[in-house]
Amino acid sequence: MSPYEALFGRTVNTYVSELHEKLEAIKKIVQTNIKDAQITQKAYYDRNSKELAVKVCDFVLLKDQGSKPGLSRKQKKKFKGPFRVIRVLTPNAELTEVDGSNPKIVHMNRLKPYVEPLQAKQQLQNVSKRKI
Numbered sequence: 001m002s003p004y005e006a007l008f009g010r011t012v013n014t015y016v017s018e019l020h021e022k023l024e025a026i027k028k029i030v031q032t033n034i035k036d037a038q039i040t041q042k043a044y045y046d047r048n049s050k051e052l053a054v055k056v057c058d059f060v061l062l063k064d065q066g067s068k069p070g071l072s073r074k075q076k077k078k079f080k081g082p083f084r085v086i087r088v089l090t091p092n093a094e095l096t097e098v099d100g101s102n103p104k105i106v107h108m109n110r111l112k113p114y115v116e117p118l119q120a121k122q123q124l125q126n127v128s129k130r131k132i
Helices: 003-008 015-048 117-131
Strands: 059-063 079-089 092-097 104-107 111-113
Touching: 059 092
Parallel strands: none
Antiparallel strands: 059 079, 059 111, 079 092, 092 104
8 A cells, every 4th residue: 555545545646657657768769869860970970071180280270160240251261370280189189370379279170281372383283284
């Protein structure tokens, strides 16, 4: 005999206990669906992501994700820099500006290798010579 039966002389309504059991079952289903979705999303991300191999003292460009009010995103440069890599903390890197000021830690997926303009021209000339 439960305390409820002793006090009121009848059995407790089962609606609340049934609702609790149903909610627990739904919670388990939702948790498994979330895990499955996370696995699928990770597979999509891993398929399209490229791992950037940066070393200390390399120069990189940083993707600019913020925009100030009043400025058009279309006309803004997509990357800031160059920055120098101070320390590599996989999957992050600590960067500093070329003059050595303002260190910041950013994720590797926001970085792009910096190619100096003169080297870029030489690479383009080498590529055009190979095609001819």
